[in-house]
Amino acid sequence: MQITALKAIAELSFVKNTSVSEAPFSARFCALLCTLLIGLPQISAAAKNGQSPQTKEQISVGDSYIGPAACQGCHPDKYAGFIQTAHHITSRLADAHSIAGDFAAQAAFMWTRNDDLWFEMSARADGFYQTANIMGKDNKLHEHSERMEIVTGSGKIGQTYLYWKGNRLYQLPISYWAASGKWINSPGFPDGQAVFDRPVGPRCMECHATYFETESYERNVYGQEEFILGISCERCHGPGAQHAQFQVDAPDGAGAPHITHPGDLSRQRSIEICAQCHSGAGIKHGRPFTYRPGLPLAEYIEPEPHDTQNRIGVHSNNQVARLSLSACFQQSDDLTCASCHNPHAPERGDRTLFSSRCLDCHSAEACGMQPVLGHAIVDNCIDCHMPERQDKKTGVQSARGMDFPVMPEHLIGIYPDATQRFMARRAADN
Ligand code: HEC
Ligand code: HEC
Ligand code: HEC
Ligand code: HEC
Ligand code: HEC
Ligand code: HEC
Ligand code: HEC
Structure with a gap:
């Protein structure tokens, strides 16, 4: 593992070249470098959490963030896709x-x-x-x-x-x-x-950045030397310093005990990783930036009840609440956000790709429109079953009047108006 270690350290020096903030880095940067070099004792995150380290569900509660570039050396494919996503550049x-x-x-x-x-x-x-x-x-x-x-x-x-x-x-x-x-x-x-x-x-930065040093949710006061912009790997997997250190000297077959794999979590815990930012402002408990993927979200940020969450809104959830009302969610055990979204790849706008994820569970023939549309149906299940809606909660005022963003409905269902629009567009194209 010597070579990997050197590689990991070399990659770390790239940290400053990413969209990660400039000056703030030295402390966190050292957190990994120092542990890599002097080999601090490894504390099992799972053990701290009161679980046996052998359980499959491992949660990274460590406090040292190292930034996405530090993961690049060992996870090059994940990194290459991730840096093209909206999460990476959202701040x-x-x-x-x-x-x-x-x-x-x-x-x-x-x-x-x-x-x-x-x-x-x-x-x-x-x-x-x-x-x-x-x-x-x-x-x-x-x-x-x-x-x-x-x-x-x-x-x-x-x-x-x-x-x-x-x-x-x-x-x-x-x-x-x-x-x-x-x-x-x-x-x-x-x-x-x-x-x-x-x-x-801080709730704003909590949804749009990986880490900011803050005092409380009430004050807009931040450490100007301690922040990581963009939403990086570690907001979904937990801080990674301990994991990176462990992997450097881990023998084959040692597994990866110090990092959270969302796929090993229960469906509820897995969705909560996304819900920290995709289910509205929520009721705040505790301090900003203290939730860790895999822990119960409600102890940190308690999502408002689904029926009181706004129907659709840039900053007012909908994806978690709306999806939860769908038959696809209620009548399956394993539908999560990750069933359709791969956070390690740019997928925006790719209707065929998203439709292929519907076909993991449904056959095109299950749809009554299949005889009408033929094989072309596989190109786009989305426009009829997850149609776009205007977000009336997030208007911007201009000299001309109000303007609203448009977003897809996450309550997967049957929408006759959307089907009508789809068919009208198709007729016009032919
Ligand atoms: C020194 C190399 C190295 C570095 C640096 C590294 N990883 Fe890993 N990671 C590994 C290895 C090896 C595995 C185990 C792979 C396997 O079991 O398939 C792994 C597994 C994982 C897993 C899956 C865990 C599981 O339970 O299966 C995740 C998630 C992960 N890494 C995320 C990250 C993130 C995020 C970073 C950066 C903060 C990072 N890794 C940095 C080597 C590394
Ligand atoms: C509860 C989490 C949350 C909070 C708080 C929040 N945002 Fe957002 N923001 C989001 C999400 C999620 C999106 C993406 C909208 C979607 O597609 O659902 C978004 C979208 C945006 C966009 C549009 C991005 C684009 O390119 O489409 C901007 C700009 C933005 N937010 C700025 C802010 C600012 C500034 C604040 C604080 C003053 C803030 N947001 C507070 C979660 C949040
Ligand atoms: C927006 C959240 C999010 C971000 C950002 C993210 N991941 Fe993941 N990652 C996930 C989810 C969810 C899964 C589980 C997917 C599944 O179960 O199918 C996962 C799975 C993984 C795995 C294990 C599964 C596999 O395919 O090997 C590794 C390793 C990993 N991610 C590394 C990374 C690295 C490295 C980065 C940053 C370069 C990153 N992730 C960024 C959410 C995220
Ligand atoms: C730390 C907050 C945060 C977390 C955690 C998070 N997201 Fe996001 N997500 C955002 C914000 C903010 C945006 C808007 C980015 C922009 O366009 O500026 C966004 C955008 C997206 C988009 C739209 C991407 C595009 O290019 O149109 C998808 C899809 C998405 N998130 C899915 C997920 C999934 C799935 C998870 C959980 C595995 C997740 N997010 C976790 C904050 C988050
Ligand atoms: C994890 C599996 C899974 C995925 C992925 C999935 N569904 Fe479903 N869906 C189900 C189950 C289970 C039901 C309920 C039983 C049935 O109607 O087949 C359902 C029901 C439906 C219904 C009937 C809804 C109603 O209210 O009667 C539609 C329409 C539908 N799905 C469309 C889609 C579309 C379009 C996609 C992709 C965007 C999709 N599904 C993705 C599992 C899934
Ligand atoms: C059955 C498939 C499916 C599931 C499950 C799903 N989504 Fe989506 N989501 C989509 C599709 C399709 C789009 C439209 C993507 C596009 O055109 O780029 C989308 C778009 C989004 C966007 C971008 C919206 C915008 O316009 O800014 C966000 C954010 C998002 N999803 C978050 C989530 C979250 C969080 C979850 C889990 C609660 C989730 N999604 C579950 C299919 C799904
Ligand atoms: C042109 C719009 C349109 C497209 C495209 C479309 N659907 Fe449908 N779908 C409908 C309508 C309308 C219904 C309800 C009436 C019916 O089944 O005839 C429906 C019904 C369904 C049902 C529920 C069947 C039942 O009896 O519960 C499923 C599942 C489904 N569609 C899945 C899909 C999948 C998967 C795709 C993409 C491969 C897709 N649909 C593409 C409009 C569409």
Whole structure:
């Protein structure tokens, strides 16, 4: 295992080249390097958890995150696919590459319905800025500028930008909206006002980053030296320092005792890994970033009851609650989020691939539309059984009116309106 060890250490030095934050790294970085070099005693996570280390269900409760690049050497395929996913890029440092919005000439202005207020987005030598230009009662132009520091959102629906004021994070008033390709008021921000003081609380970062040093859910205070941007391997598998160390000197057949394999968990525990971010804000117990995959989520973040969760909403669950109402879920023992989603590969928009996952359990012939559509049915079960819906909870205001994101329904069912639209589109295409 000598070679692997060297490889793992070599890979670690790449940590800074990924979207993982820059400065913050040394402490965590050392956590693995130091253990690799001096071989600290291995404490079995499972033993700490009161289970026999022999049980199949192992949970990584260790505290040292090492970042996704540290997994690359030993799990190259998982890594190569993962870095192309939305999870990996859902938070990044702001730069010309990560910001989707346009800074060129006209595109850089955003007008509001208030004639005395307009915004300008500018690329300067020291970074990217949002400036509110306000015509005062004194007939003088006043400016308020803040630098975009952290980008949230892969850019599918849009992006929102955050800035630091001391050790506090705030949300900037202007976001990027993918549907129009333009700058727009951030969700919940009123058109025609210049709001720069909306705090960004830890629950926001808990859903959009791997780790931030925080005090409590109530304060938008963060350690500026200790954060890992993007949602990485370790948010779904638990902190990996102990695992990486163990694997370096593990004999063949030693297994992988210090890391959580979601496939070994009960269905409920497996879905909770996704539910920490995909079932709404929830009721918060304890401290931010302390839940570990495999532990009971409700002791950390208690999802609201399914019937009170919003029907559909970017930040208000639906996938967990909606899926749970489906016959597919209720009448099978093993349907989880991972039955359809592989977090280690970019799969967005691939209707045929997703449909092949339906066919793991159903035959195309089970569907009454099969005789009408013939073999082509296997290309797309999704548009009829998981149709897209507008998310009325997350509107953005523009000078034109309201705009809403569109997302697929996770209550798998029979939707006559969706079938009608599908058939109309098909007729038009033929
Ligand atoms: C030094 C090499 C090495 C490093 C670094 C490493 N792993 Fe592993 N990992 C292994 C080996 C070996 C196995 C066992 C493979 C097997 O049983 O098929 C494994 C297994 C796993 C498993 C499956 C566990 C199970 O119970 O079957 C997961 C999940 C995992 N690793 C995640 C990670 C993550 C996340 C990282 C980075 C934080 C990482 N690994 C870093 C070598 C490594
Ligand atoms: C730490 C929070 C977090 C966890 C844990 C998490 N997700 Fe996500 N997920 C997100 C966020 C945030 C996005 C939106 C990313 C973006 O587009 O910026 C997302 C996006 C997605 C997408 C859309 C990807 C795309 O390209 O369109 C899928 C599918 C998904 N998650 C599935 C899962 C599954 C399955 C799990 C559990 C195995 C999971 N997620 C765990 C936060 C999380
Ligand atoms: C409970 C978890 C959660 C919280 C809290 C949360 N988000 Fe999200 N966010 C998500 C998920 C999940 C998605 C992906 C939407 C989907 O497809 O379901 C998302 C989507 C987004 C998107 C659009 C990404 C894209 O490219 O499509 C942006 C931008 C965003 N969130 C920013 C924020 C900001 C800023 C905050 C805090 C002020 C925040 N979110 C709070 C989970 C959360
Ligand atoms: C959004 C959550 C999520 C992220 C991010 C994620 N995984 Fe996984 N991973 C899973 C789930 C869920 C499974 C179990 C899949 C199953 O049971 O079919 C899994 C399984 C695995 C396995 C064991 C199964 C196998 O196919 O060998 C390894 C190893 C692994 N992941 C490594 C990684 C590494 C390395 C990264 C980062 C480069 C990563 N994962 C990122 C959720 C995630
Ligand atoms: C893990 C297995 C599994 C997967 C994967 C799965 N289903 Fe199901 N599904 C079931 C079971 C079990 C039932 C209930 C018995 C039946 O109707 O066959 C069901 C029921 C249904 C029904 C009838 C719903 C109702 O309310 O009467 C539809 C439609 C359906 N599934 C479509 C799909 C589609 C489309 C996909 C892929 C997006 C899918 N299923 C994926 C297991 C699964
Ligand atoms: C039966 C298959 C199936 C299951 C099970 C499933 N999904 Fe999905 N999911 C889909 C399909 C299909 C899409 C549309 C993907 C696309 O077009 O890129 C999707 C899309 C998503 C998206 C992106 C939505 C958006 O527009 O931003 C998220 C997030 C997501 N799923 C999360 C989950 C979570 C969390 C679970 C478990 C509670 C889950 N899914 C279970 C099939 C499934
Ligand atoms: C054009 C829309 C459309 C497409 C595409 C489609 N379905 Fe259906 N499906 C329906 C409708 C409508 C029904 C209910 C009426 C019927 O069965 O004739 C249905 C019924 C079903 C049922 C329930 C049968 C029962 O009696 O409970 C299953 C399971 C199913 N579909 C699976 C699939 C799968 C898997 C695919 C992709 C291979 C698929 N469907 C593609 C529209 C569609």
